[in-house]
Amino acid sequence: MPHLAAAPVDPNLELMLKVFPALIVILIAAGVCGRLALTVGQPRVLGEMIAGVLLGPTLFGAVWPDAQEKVFPDEVVPVLYVLSTFGLTLYMFLVGAGLDHGSRTPGEGRRAPLLALSGILPSLVLGFAVGAVLWGTLSRDDVGRWEFALFVGGALSLTAFPMLARILYERGLENSQLGRLSLLAASIDDAAAWCLLAVLSAWHLGTGSGDAVRTIGLAAVFAAVMLLVVSRLLRPLGEQVVRTGTLNPTALYIVVIVPLAAGWATDWIGVYSVFGGFVAGLAMPRDAAFRKELHARMMGVVSTLLLPVFFAFSGLNTELGGITGGTLVLAFLAIMTAGFCGKYFGCALAMRWLGFGWRDAYAVGGLMNARGLMILIFINIGLAQGMITRELFAMLVLVAVITTAGAVPLYRLALPERLERERVPDEPEPVARAA
Template sequence: MLVPALPLAAAPAADANLELTLKVMPALAVILLTAAVCGRLANLVMQPRVVGEMIAGVLLGPTLLGALFPGAEAALFPTEVRPVLYVISTLGLTLYMFLVGAGMDHDARSPGEFRKASVLAVSGIGTPMLLGGAVGLVLWDRLSRPDVGRWEFALFLGGALSLTAFPMLARILYERRLQNTRVGRLTLLAASIDDAVAWCLLAALSAVHLGGGAGDTLRTIALAAVFAVVMLGVVAPLLRPLGRRVAATGQLGGGAVYVIILVPLAAGWFTDLIGVYSVFGGFVAGLAMPRDPAFRAALHSRMMDVVSTLLLPVFFAFSGLNTHLAGIAGGPALLAFAVILAVAFCGKYFGCALPTRALGFGWRESWAVGAMMNARGLMILIFINIGLAQGMITQEVFAMLVLVAVLTTAGALPLYKLALPERLERASTAESAVGQARVTV
């Protein structure tokens, strides 16, 4: 039997696709291997895996691999491979932010807890935003792109510095079994509020920056608001029966997985269409998911490992390819970076620790809260990648903020342990357990 030959035009296209696949696969293999090794090394020095993965991304970029072995970097990450990595990283970010939104729990468990968390959140986002915005106004002439306004640049810098790595914070607290302590509940709730406000700010800045005029900007903002209202007011109730079914069985069936994945992808597509980055759509889609704890546990156990192990390292590598730390060399650039780092650290650390003390917590607990809220982790990398992709910041500012992300995240756990050693942790956990038992009785 004769097999029909491919049309002449299709054969070169098939060859090109195969050639691109053979280039993408080695790049992915190197990215995953480097992320695994650096993540393991980070664990060995008592750091979260995400710190190692962030460093892995920088190592694969022009800062190290490109500087020492430019030919190897060009062979691993040629021009035609980078768009593929961008698509994979965008898909991974959208699904990751979807899982972050789905994992948020805003239920206060004791009288006055939401009020206290709101006070901490306002200070935790307000202090670094004011300080970062002030630095942005001063350094605008030195650091900003010429087509970005002074106030737009200041708001972006302040918003980036006000972020807290909510997923990393949650992981630390759950690993140490502190999620139900007074400090743990307060910090998780405050961090979730902080990040939600920061993402809304980024959505507004994106709309302003990408808008063709005042009318287009207002249209984008209005469509984003309508999208959020529809997702939380219409889609969320429609998903509740699905949540009850999953909670009853404790696992996600095949049909449920299709629905759950299609919701954030459709939301991300729509927000991209109206001029707001797809990550915002994924995050709101996560907020619209059923709030049942059993549903959230089943969702995270099914999806988080795949997203965080396969897709997120690609994002870190893509960020590293855009990070040129050599551009920070020189007195003025180093001074600007030192100012930004100092403002980032002090604004969040003292801006959260001092209000926590004023709320009635001890000094050690207050410094522990400041340390945890100061970790920025993956969240700031997402924030600044959007800013770089949309032309709101330069490569130099991007590199500075990548370093801020790595250093503040790496310092979070050591500062936390310094403030709250294990014996005091156990005492805090026992005290919270006794208090919870009294409330229950």
């Protein structure tokens, strides 16, 4: 009887059969860790962040390396990168679309930038100083001292605006003066950090000063076109949602195409697609009804499916076991101290100077110190573009987890529930919304 040759396997089908198990494992881990985070009073996203780290070489790869290699083979990792990039672009789009910079109380428009500046400058300066000292120890050979130091300072100056908003909303403080100031200041912090990252990306990727200036100039032109031209063209979408209360299918296609096209444009320019997604969000209609409908339609899929993929992709690049030896441990402690003290005490002192009591000041300092998802996006871009080493990446992931985990406990320590209830007023709508 003649031998029957086995039918060739479609390589696309073979890849799909490897990607699906990886996604299932990621979602199960994110769901379990997210639930555990909620049970101990932490935001779900903190559990999802930790799940990503645990799926990497730190735990899964160390305890069961053969299984980890089968779940996340080399050919699956690029697929996870693509999915996470789509997810980050859409997530930052939703964050940008959720911002409302209108001032609702007298003096708020002046106070919020001062609070934001107090959160950015101390962390940026301390991070820059630590980065300058650690250059050569943690830096790549092709990255200069000032570029490296600016990257460390920029990463430490971030505040997790969406996480801060979620905490305030859960506690009913979004309408308080403290809540509004914190939300608006955090949105300014994040916007400033993205601008710094755009400059650093252009600086690093440019083959010369002329190319860097060209990239920065094109990024500025892109932002101007989006905010001055595209935003006007999109206004009818907001008016349509106000009239009908919903995004129709045609409008939803436009809403999805705009951030993807913007992400492609900024990738082509050289400043990463996440920046394009964020600016596209800023260009969306500012109507409250539009923002609410956009959030309802898109955030569930983005945060439940795509963000856990990003956390897992970050975790695959995170080897916390590599932070060993006296030099690296001291380097991590220096980075952690600079990041924590710059943000916590800088914001607390600014709040006190603005006339708030010490309890309010330290409560805001704790909340503004949470870096959450934002620093992970920042450092993933740095790693992808070759600006930082895996050792520094792992340290900054640990900074993200620790500062995010400490935000709520520090807040509760400063403002116990009995005092917090006194700060829940009956006031107008908040000045900022998180996607």
